[in-house]
Amino acid sequence: MSQELVAEDLLQKIEDKEYTIGIVGLGYVGLPLMWTFHDAGMPVIGYDIDQEKIDCLHEGRPYIKHLGEKMMKRLAGSDRCDATADFSHLSEADAILMCVPTPLDHHREPDMQYVEKTAMTIGENLREGQLVILESTTYPGTTEELIIPILESKSNLTAGEDFYVAYSPEREDPGNIDFDTGSIPKVVGGHTQEGIELACAMYDTAIVETVPVSDTKTAEAVKITENVFRAVNIALVNELKVVFQEMDINVHEVLDAADTKPFGFMKFVPGPGLGGHCIPIDPFYLTWKAREYEENTRFIELAGEINTSMPQYVVDQTLKALNAHQKPMNGSKVLVIGLAYKPDVDDQRESPSFKIMDLLEEYGAEVSFYDPHIPAIKPTREHPEWTGKESIGWNEEVVSEHDAVIISTNHSDVDYQELAEWSDCIVDSRHEMNGIERKSNIHIWQA
Ligand SMILES: NC(=O)c1ccc[n+]([C@@H]2O[C@H](COP(=O)([O-])OP(=O)(O)OC[C@H]3O[C@@H](n4cnc5c(N)ncnc54)[C@H](O)[C@@H]3O)[C@@H](O)[C@H]2O)c1
Structure with missing residues (x-):
């Protein structure tokens, strides 16, 4: 099939909501995504190396508390939902979302082993006409420099011709009762024009809004920017807390009063430091990448120092x-x-x-x-x-x-x-x- 026909065929399937979505990595990000696409009517297949999570999905047993038992029971009882640790089934999915961890290693540098292994497995099972989207948070350049070369070398197929690639950062906020995966706009960057069109069409079937940007590295930079913004502002209020405490001023009263300004102020809340898989980690992905360009990220380093x-x-x-x-x-x-x-x-x-x-x-x-x-x-x-x-x-x-x-x-x-x-x-x-x-x-x- 020609390149145009491969893309058109997939687009038609997506628009008709007759495509199957595969989600690799069924953790805090992958599981709610699976639910969101299932809820929108799509057949979903979840893939994970953790057999316990697969068993939980088959048996309707919750493994992430805030997502609740009802969701797991509905997924387990659905004939549109499957979960497996057998990655040869990856070819059954038309679109594959990668939601695997991106931690820091012992030297506080990006630990890309999960993303690399997942890309290898997808590459080994890739077929013509599939759409692959990285959702893990990462440094700008990952999709083009790391993911596509692995997918191409393992599959002997060409990105943008035989299969399509995009990056779309996950903005899930576990435990947030006002927003869930389906109601948070999705930023999307494509490797090619077809990549972005297909990815946006796919997210449009289940998510409130898509925000296309120029390319994958811009989309990668958006996510890092959001998390740097949080890390820096949390560091600022943490510093203010310590200073005001010495002055016998209640920082919370100050922040509440400042928050009445209808413009130019956004309230952040001080605390005992940063936690979670995102804010303490993601900014340092940029710090690492910036070194390649002989640039420093002093704001990020300072925020890290204060928060830690x-x-x-x-x-x-x-x-x-x-x-x-x-x-x-x-x-x-x-x-x-x-x-x-x-x-x-x-x-x-x-x-x-x-x-x-x-x-x-x-x-x-x-x-x-x-x-x-x-x-x-x-x-x-x-x-x-x-x-x-x-x-x-x-x-x-x-x-x-x-x-x-x-x-x-x-x-x-x-x-x-x-x-x-x-x-x-x-x-x-x-x-x-x-x-x-x-x-x-x-x-x-x-x-
Ligand atoms: N947790 C959040 O709130 C959040 C929010 C936005 C973005 N993110 C980003 O999303 C990504 C995933 O985070 P998470 O919190 O869902 O992680 P998680 O640890 O909860 O889940 C990751 C899953 O991937 C599986 N996995 C690991 N290697 C695999 C492989 N080779 N093949 C298949 N499955 C594999 C693990 O078994 C696990 O179930 C990270 O890049 C993170 O920064 C997380």
């Missing part, structure tokens, strides 16, 4: 709080509330709570944690020593035996009124105790 210093600040405030109670940190029992990196999710990746617990332990404290979403700590590459540690139970006897309690993540299903009754030494890094009625002898330290 925040757990130490929280622990310093805890030292002061204990001191006020005439207790040394060494030997004190300290409870950390919230292990997940943000409220109401079970994602512990890069959570600043780990760093806080490490520091507390270094100072000789006896550390425990409470997290209603994480009954036991899952294995991590950076903090293997905490693996398997269990959350304490939420009851007065257990909570009140701690000398200090740190609110690191403010899950909404924690009863902070009860906390105020059960503990007299609370270090609050989330401003969660604001408005909570306190006992007369309770001391709440802002951190």
